[in-house]
Structure formats: structure tokens, C-alpha cells
Amino acid sequence: MHSPTNTALPEPLLALDHIDTFYGAIQVHFDLSLEVGRGEIVCLLGGNASGKSTTMKIILGQVQPKGGTVTFAGEAITGLATPKIIRRGVGSVPEARRLFGAMTVRENLLMGAYLRSDRATVAEDLERTLDLFPRVKQRLDQRAGTLSGGEQQMVAMARALMGRPKLICMDEPTMGLSPLYVERVLELVRDINRAGTTIFMVEQNASLALQIAHRGYVLQTGRVVLTGSAQELLMDPGIRDAYLGGEQAA
Amino acid sequence: MSSWFDYTINGLVVGNIYALLAVGLALIFGVSHLINFAQGSVYSVGAYVGLVCITYLNTPLPLTIAIVLASCGLLGILIERIGLRPLQGRTRIAPLLATIGISLVLDQIVQLVFSAQPRALPSQVPDWRFVIGGGSIGALDLLIAAIGLASAAVLFAFLRFTKLGWAVRATAQDREAAQQMGVDVDRVDSAVFAIASALGGLSGLLVGMYYNNISPAMSFQATLKGIVAQVIGGVGNVPGAIFGSLFLGLTESYGIALFGTSYRNLFAFVILILVLISWPNGLFGGRRSLPPEPLTGTFIAPSRPVLLPFWLVVALVATGLLLPVVVTSPYVIQTLSNAWLYGMLALSLTLVAGTAGQISLGHAALLAIGGYASALLALDLGLSVLVAIPLAGLITGLIGTLLVYPAFGLRGHYVAIATLGIGEIVSLVILNWESLTRGPIGITGIPPLAIGKHDFYSAPAVYWLTFAVLVGLALLQRRLLRSPLGRTLRAIRDDDVAARTYGINPNRYKGLAFAFSGFVAGVSGAITAHLYSYINFETFTSQISVLALTMAILGGLGNVFGAIAAAIALVGLPEIFRVASDYRMLIYGLALLLLIRFRPQGLFGTV
Known part of the structure; x- marks a missing residue:
């Protein structure tokens, strides 16, 4: 079992150093730095237009920063094409799930193992993953687009696991889900993490994310304004000003 | 059997x-x-x-x-x-x-x-x-x-x-x-x-x-x-x-x-x-409407258009007017007259494709309608050419708008495909409606350009007439673009949903754009018909539609002066330098490719 740590491990699994990002003339990130240690759950909190989702795209190579470096497992991955980054052991649970709606659930899960060529172990992993998600197992041959939002979120998480990633990036995994599924998703994230996968999670709902995270960063208009352990952040009155919008949270 | x-x-x-x-x-x-x-x-x-x-x-x-x-x-x-x-x-x-x-x-x-x-x-x-x-x-x-x-x-x-x-x-x-x-x-x-x-x-x-x-x-x-x-x-x-x-x-x-x-x-x-x-999703897809794709229909690269100072416009027009006096080669003068006719077509398309953002791939059909209308008015109704040509322009504006009207709800690719299809339909109707259009034989003996009893046989006379019409139409179009109407058209082009929230009815304005565009192209087609004295259903081919689009893009979509300059560049220059026609199409294709890749705003910038 991991215990939440306040300090990142000596060599983090993922590190963003001094990232500056622009969309045209508009600057999205200002000298953004963050680290995710091996075995951690780290969440990135922030409101609308704080640059959260762009951070995710930077890690996955879908947006290129103008300055700064991204390091994964000790090697620079800045500027690499997305498939090459995925091949190094990064998995993704995209915002709004982004399943392949016209393909079956089984095909979606196997797409998660697209870069693996070991057919036998992929089949084993499929069985093992499905044990984690009994609801998904019942729907294997159904088109993914016909599933409910919560079920789709399960499939998206199972799909990411199928690639045997070292790190899974999740973009707002609880968005739009019923409270029941929100609880379920958070439990699963914790289970996946306990089984050895590092999690980097972008969330708007700070109190939910901090229930399971070890550490967190708070992003405001492209700058990290606060960082600390989950407990520290939950206690910090500043988090309200920085992120929850002051009086609203009170 | x-x-x-x-x-x-x-x-x-x-x-x-x-x-x-x-x-x-x-x-x-x-x-x-x-x-x-x-x-x-x-x-x-x-x-x-x-x-x-x-x-x-x-x-x-x-x-x-x-x-x-x-x-x-x-x-x-x-x-x-x-x-x-x-x-x-x-x-x-x-x-x-x-x-x-x-x-x-x-x-x-x-x-x-x-x-x-x-x-x-x-x-x-x-x-x-x-x-x-x-x-x-x-x-x-x-x-x-x-x-x-x-x-x-x-x-x-x-x-x-x-x-x-x-x-x-x-x-x-x-x-x-x-x-x-x-x-x-x-x-x-x-x-x-x-x-x-x-x-x-x-x-x-x-x-x-x-x-x-x-x-x-x-x-x-x-x-x-x-x-x-x-x-x-x-x-x-x-x-x-x-x-x-x-x-x-x-x-x-x-x-x-x-x-x-x-x-x-x-x-x-x-x-x-x-x-x-x-059934925009096909006969298989049910009657759902297409997903909205704002902006996908336009090809407007953000740019600052080149603004010509007033004295330069005057100087250019004066040069154009005096050219036949200086240049004596009838070949060059004829070639330039031809370029002015294409310039009208480019003006017409740059309004629709540029200002209104509707990429049309069937613009040659407007030339055909104008040409046939004027030829038939002169031959069958005995109207004088001077009356027939503007009337043909009006008819083209009307028919063109009515034909495209059902496609106003379409966007992006679908506009291009629909206009292409409508263009083909026009030429096939001309081919098959023998009682009106003389079918595959075409129309022969179209009366030449004339004012009163003075026929325009000499090359400079044709030149001056086409140049004068072109300048007139260009000034009119420039006026239109600077009026609130031009602004509204650009608003619809850039975001028709937003335009609608301001109470604008996009179809009405698209209709106005197509009507003006049809008039301009119709006049060009009509003059061409009287100049050639013979036209048939293949005179205005779809290659001309593509050429017109290349001109509009070369000049900078929506740019009036650019459209005319592009017509000189693509029609006038290859002719004057006597490039074989096979190579000419090759040049058009390469020009289109290079422009889209390296200079989507055209030579003079989009408006």
C-alpha cells in the first residue's frame, strides 16, 4: 500500500518543466512545472480555461509547448508524436470518454492494446481487466455508443488499462456521471493505482479528486498557484480563492 | 430492342x-x-x-x-x-x-x-x-x-x-x-x-x-x-x-x-x-440533419487585403482605356478582351465564394444561362443586343438564385457538391430541351455586339466595351462590399449561427449575393455568346468553373481588384505568351495547388 507523500520521489515518472504554451497569440501556460512520482495519484485542479486540458494534451503530444520540456521515465518526450508517447507506456482516458461508438465494446478494449503484438497475453489481460469491470463484461458485443455514460466511462478506463501503461492520464473522469457512478469511478481509480499504475488526473471537482489523490496542483489561468498533499489542499483556505471561487465555496 | x-x-x-x-x-x-x-x-x-x-x-x-x-x-x-x-x-x-x-x-x-x-x-x-x-x-x-x-x-x-x-x-x-x-x-x-x-x-x-x-x-x-x-x-x-x-x-x-x-x-x-x-445523410442514414460545421465552407485565410489608393485605381483604369491606342496587335487586344470577360466571371465567383463563403463549383452554368438567354432573346424575340445583354444578366441572376435556393441550407463540402451538380444539370437541360435551346446542335448566327446600327467588329471596339462593363461591375461590387450588405454577408460567412442570433435571415442575404453574382456572370456569358456567334451546351464547361475558382483564390477570395488581376494572370498571360492549351491546364492545376498550400490568402489578400 502506498502512503500519501508530501515530496515527490527522486526520479519522477512524469515531469513537466517550465512549460510555456500558446494558442496563436494567446498564452495558455506560464512556466508550468509539475511532477508525478511513481505509484502516485496526482490531480490537477482548476476552473474553466485554467489550462488543465491543454496540460493533458501537452503530455500526450497533441499540443506542442513553445518552451519547456516533458520528461517521462527519465527521457525527454517533448515534441514526440502521440503514438510514440503512448508506446513508451502512457495510457489515456480522454475527456468525455471518446469511445469508438460504432465499434463493439470488445473492439474498443482491444484498440487499447493496439500497440501490443503479444496476442496471448492481450487475451489474458482482457479477461483480467473484465474481472475488474463486471458491468462491461456483460456488454462485450454491444456497440460502445449504446452504453450509458457511466458504463462508457468504465470501458474508457478498461481500454486504457489494456495497453499496460505505466501512467494513465485521465481527463475529468467523473464529468457528467450520476453520483453512484462517480463513487464507483473513484474506487476504481484507487484500485488501479494500488495495482501499480501511476495516475495523473485532471479534475474540476476538487473535493472529489482530493478524496483519492495523494497530491495535487491547482492551476489558475495557466499558472500553478498552489501545490501540496491532498490533506493540505483540502485544509487550505487559499484553495477556495484560487479555485472554488471564494464566497461560493463558503 | x-x-x-x-x-x-x-x-x-x-x-x-x-x-x-x-x-x-x-x-x-x-x-x-x-x-x-x-x-x-x-x-x-x-x-x-x-x-x-x-x-x-x-x-x-x-x-x-x-x-x-x-x-x-x-x-x-x-x-x-x-x-x-x-x-x-x-x-x-x-x-x-x-x-x-x-x-x-x-x-x-x-x-x-x-x-x-x-x-x-x-x-x-x-x-x-x-x-x-x-x-x-x-x-x-x-x-x-x-x-x-x-x-x-x-x-x-x-x-x-x-x-x-x-x-x-x-x-x-x-x-x-x-x-x-x-x-x-x-x-x-x-x-x-x-x-x-x-x-x-x-x-x-x-x-x-x-x-x-x-x-x-x-x-x-x-x-x-x-x-x-x-x-x-x-x-x-x-x-x-x-x-x-x-x-x-x-x-x-x-x-x-x-x-x-x-x-x-x-x-x-x-x-x-x-x-x-x-436526405443529407443518405438514403440509409435517416432524416437527421447534418452536424453543424460552421466555417468549414469558407476558405478565408485571415489576411490584410492590399488597399489600392484612389489615384492608382484611376491610373490603372486610364491605362486600360488607352491600351488599344498604344498596342496595335489585334491579338493582344482580343486576348485582353477575353481576360475582361473572365474577370467578370471571377468577380461573380469571388462574391459568392469569398464574401458569402459559398464555394461554388458550377459557376460556368451561369455563363451558359446568360449566353443562351441573350442569344435567344436576340434571335427569337428580335431584341436589340444592347437590351438583350442586361436582360440576360437579370434572367441569369433570377434563375441562378432559384436553382441554388434549395441548397442554401447546406454547408461546406455540400455546397460545393450541390453547385457542381446544379451546374451539370443546367448543361444537361440545355442539351435536352431541344424546342428552346436547339439541343445538341447549339445556336448559330447569334447577332454580333452592336450599339444601334454600329457593329462591334474591330478588336479595340470589343475591348472598350468589355473593359467598360468590367470596370462598371467592379465599382458596383466594391460599393456593395463596403455597404452594410457586404458586412452582413461576411458576418454570415464567418458564423451564420451568430448572425442568426442578431436577427439576420441568412437565406435572404445568400439569395442577394447569388442574384448579383448571377447578373455579373450572366452579362459575361451574354457578351461571350454575341462575340462567338455560336454556342452550344459544351461552350461553358466545368473546367471553366474550376478556372474561375482558381482565379478567385489567386486574387484573394472576396477581393474585387484581385479577381481582375487574376483573370489577366491566368487567361491573358498564357495566351499572350502562346502557351499550348494542354500546358495551360497544367499551370492552372499547379497554381491552385501551390496557392492553397503556400498562399491561401491569394495575391492581394482576402476581404
Whole structure:
């Protein structure tokens, strides 16, 4: 079992150093730095237009920063094409799930193992993953687009696991889900993490994310304004000003 | 008399040939949201590769097929590299225009190598015929059917059971998510173009053997038929494309049986327009409306237009007026008059495609309407030419707007396809409405340009007239662009949803733009008719539509001065330097490609 740590491990699994990002003339990130240690759950909190989702795209190579470096497992991955980054052991649970709606659930899960060529172990992993998600197992041959939002979120998480990633990036995994599924998703994230996968999670709902995270960063208009352990952040009155919008949270 | 059985067999065979074209188009649209206008060119390349194999290399049929598949597949990869990959992240219409440029280049290369003359493509299939009931079926019919079925089966297996096939489907559904699974989407694009082009080339080979006749001109019609079949089945829908192709083949075949050959294409394009308007997702897709794609119809690169100071405009107009006094060569003067007529067409298109953001690929039809209207008014009603020409302009504005009106709800690619189809319909109606238009014979003895009793025979007289009309129309259009009307049109172009929230009725303004545009093009067509004294349904071909679009883009979409300058550059200069016409089309194609890639705002900037 991991215990939440306040300090990142000596060599983090993922590190963003001094990232500056622009969309045209508009600057999205200002000298953004963050680290995710091996075995951690780290969440990135922030409101609308704080640059959260762009951070995710930077890690996955879908947006290129103008300055700064991204390091994964000790090697620079800045500027690499997305498939090459995925091949190094990064998995993704995209915002709004982004399943392949016209393909079956089984095909979606196997797409998660697209870069693996070991057919036998992929089949084993499929069985093992499905044990984690009994609801998904019942729907294997159904088109993914016909599933409910919560079920789709399960499939998206199972799909990411199928690639045997070292790190899974999740973009707002609880968005739009019923409270029941929100609880379920958070439990699963914790289970996946306990089984050895590092999690980097972008969330708007700070109190939910901090229930399971070890550490967190708070992003405001492209700058990290606060960082600390989950407990520290939950206690910090500043988090309200920085992120929850002051009086609203009170 | 052939029996219905024979017409059915013919319809299915032709449907199979369309299917090989349309399936490729559907795959490409699915993955890249691009309508590949070069598909017909690949088809004609396939036919000519087959010609080389059969007549010069004497290859056996299986080897011929293999060579066609391989060479066209490679060509497809090349098209993707040139036409699509460098344009990623640009407006969706950009790669579409690039494929038009590529198709011009390919068609002209084929024509330069093999000449424009039709060639016989000997069939390598024995001439067996099996008599069944009242009709018969040939060995080639069976071969084509077998190839159609086999291709469909192989394609199905590929998409269903191979890793790359899965990647294709995943990319088609969600490109970004597929990338996040580790799919190299560039490789997927490449593979899809290779498959589509291999099938398209095979289609060309088969059609050549079926009719024992191939020519470079077959390319454009093939593209159109493939697109129609695809639209019927639902754009981007692979099984739909097969269904649409068979439907189209049968409809055409029965149509020929009932009405005759010259109606064949009319059916295709009427079906196209009907399906686009009523079932935009295809006959398979239900009646859902299309997903909104604001901005995808326009090709407006943000830029600062070059503003001409007033004194320069005056100086240019004065130079234009004095030119015939200085330049004595009637050839140069005639060429420039021709450029002024094209300049009017470019003005007309730059308003619709630039200011109003509706990329029209059927603009030559407006010339045809104007030309026929003026010729018939002068000949049949005995109106004086001076009255007939502006009247023809008004008629063109009215008819043009009414024809396009049903397509006002469409956006982006669909506007381009619809205008293309409407343009083809106009020329087919002219061909078939013999009592009014004299049908295939065309109109002869159109009275020359004249004011009162003074005929305009001399080159300078024609020059001054065309120049004066052009300057007048250009000033009018400039005035219009600077008025609130111009601003409203640009607002609709940039975001019609937002424009609507301000209480603007986009259709009314699009109508006004098309009406003015129709008037300008109609006047140009009318003057042309009186100048040529003879026109027929082929005088204003779809190549002119593409040329007009190239001019509008070269000048900077929406840019009045740019349109005229581009007309001089693309029509005047090659003529004055006596570039052979084959090479001229090559230049147009390359110009279009280079512009889209490197200078989408044109020479003088978009407005």
C-alpha cells in the first residue's frame, strides 16, 4: 500500500518543466512545472480555461509547448508524436470518454492494446481487466455508443488499462456521471493505482479528486498557484480563492 | 430492342464499376473528411496503365490487374502526401480544393502522354455470352460482378479482422482518440488513399474494357458519379456507397431504356440534388440533419487585403482605356478582351465564394444561362443586343438564385457538391430541351455586339466595351462590399449561427449575393455568346468553373481588384505568351495547388 507523500520521489515518472504554451497569440501556460512520482495519484485542479486540458494534451503530444520540456521515465518526450508517447507506456482516458461508438465494446478494449503484438497475453489481460469491470463484461458485443455514460466511462478506463501503461492520464473522469457512478469511478481509480499504475488526473471537482489523490496542483489561468498533499489542499483556505471561487465555496 | 433483363445486367455492371469508385471515396471521407476530387483522375490513370499493359506489354489479365492495383495504389499514397498531409489543421475545404488541383494536373499529364483522342482498350476476357431467358450475360459482365463482390469481401475482411483495418475504423470515428491508442493516423490516411486509389484504378480498367474505349475526359464524369453514389448511400458510409452505386447504375440503365442516352447523367444529378436536400445523410442514414460545421465552407485565410489608393485605381483604369491606342496587335487586344470577360466571371465567383463563403463549383452554368438567354432573346424575340445583354444578366441572376435556393441550407463540402451538380444539370437541360435551346446542335448566327446600327467588329471596339462593363461591375461590387450588405454577408460567412442570433435571415442575404453574382456572370456569358456567334451546351464547361475558382483564390477570395488581376494572370498571360492549351491546364492545376498550400490568402489578400 502506498502512503500519501508530501515530496515527490527522486526520479519522477512524469515531469513537466517550465512549460510555456500558446494558442496563436494567446498564452495558455506560464512556466508550468509539475511532477508525478511513481505509484502516485496526482490531480490537477482548476476552473474553466485554467489550462488543465491543454496540460493533458501537452503530455500526450497533441499540443506542442513553445518552451519547456516533458520528461517521462527519465527521457525527454517533448515534441514526440502521440503514438510514440503512448508506446513508451502512457495510457489515456480522454475527456468525455471518446469511445469508438460504432465499434463493439470488445473492439474498443482491444484498440487499447493496439500497440501490443503479444496476442496471448492481450487475451489474458482482457479477461483480467473484465474481472475488474463486471458491468462491461456483460456488454462485450454491444456497440460502445449504446452504453450509458457511466458504463462508457468504465470501458474508457478498461481500454486504457489494456495497453499496460505505466501512467494513465485521465481527463475529468467523473464529468457528467450520476453520483453512484462517480463513487464507483473513484474506487476504481484507487484500485488501479494500488495495482501499480501511476495516475495523473485532471479534475474540476476538487473535493472529489482530493478524496483519492495523494497530491495535487491547482492551476489558475495557466499558472500553478498552489501545490501540496491532498490533506493540505483540502485544509487550505487559499484553495477556495484560487479555485472554488471564494464566497461560493463558503 | 434489348430486354429489361439486359438493362438490369447493364445497370448492375455499371453499378459495380461505380461502387469501386465510391467505396474509395467513402473510405477517404470517413477517415479524413475529404471529398477526393482526384478519384476520377486515378480511375483514368488506371485505364491507361491497363492500356499500356495490354497493348504494349501483352500481360495476361491477372498481371494487368495486379499492375493497375499497385501503380494506382502508389499514386494514391502520393496524392495523400501532396494534397492532404501538408494541409492538416487547415479548413476542411482546403484539401478538397487541393485534390481538384491534383486532378487537373493528372488529367493533363495523361492527355499529354496519350493525347486527347479516345483509345480502344481491348478486353482480355473471351467474348462468351450466356443466353438466359430473353436476354444474355457476357463473360466480362460476370468478371466485373465477381471483382465487385471480391473487392467488397476483401475490404470487409480488412476492416473487420486486421489491425490496420481496426485502426482505419477507429480513426474514422475519432481521430484524436485513435491517436491516444497509439494509432499512427498519418499511416492510416496513407493506407486508405492507397486502397481507394487501387480500387479506383481497377474501376477504370474494367470500364475501359467494358466499353472498349478510354479517353482523358472520362476522369471528371467518374469523379462526379462516384460522389453521387456516395451521397446516395450517405457520405463516408462504405456499405452505403455500394448500395448507392448499384442504385445509381440501375436508375441510369432504366432511364436510358425509357428516355434515351442523353438523359442518363441528368438522372444522376437530379438524384444527387434531391438526396442532398432531403436526405443529407443518405438514403440509409435517416432524416437527421447534418452536424453543424460552421466555417468549414469558407476558405478565408485571415489576411490584410492590399488597399489600392484612389489615384492608382484611376491610373490603372486610364491605362486600360488607352491600351488599344498604344498596342496595335489585334491579338493582344482580343486576348485582353477575353481576360475582361473572365474577370467578370471571377468577380461573380469571388462574391459568392469569398464574401458569402459559398464555394461554388458550377459557376460556368451561369455563363451558359446568360449566353443562351441573350442569344435567344436576340434571335427569337428580335431584341436589340444592347437590351438583350442586361436582360440576360437579370434572367441569369433570377434563375441562378432559384436553382441554388434549395441548397442554401447546406454547408461546406455540400455546397460545393450541390453547385457542381446544379451546374451539370443546367448543361444537361440545355442539351435536352431541344424546342428552346436547339439541343445538341447549339445556336448559330447569334447577332454580333452592336450599339444601334454600329457593329462591334474591330478588336479595340470589343475591348472598350468589355473593359467598360468590367470596370462598371467592379465599382458596383466594391460599393456593395463596403455597404452594410457586404458586412452582413461576411458576418454570415464567418458564423451564420451568430448572425442568426442578431436577427439576420441568412437565406435572404445568400439569395442577394447569388442574384448579383448571377447578373455579373450572366452579362459575361451574354457578351461571350454575341462575340462567338455560336454556342452550344459544351461552350461553358466545368473546367471553366474550376478556372474561375482558381482565379478567385489567386486574387484573394472576396477581393474585387484581385479577381481582375487574376483573370489577366491566368487567361491573358498564357495566351499572350502562346502557351499550348494542354500546358495551360497544367499551370492552372499547379497554381491552385501551390496557392492553397503556400498562399491561401491569394495575391492581394482576402476581404
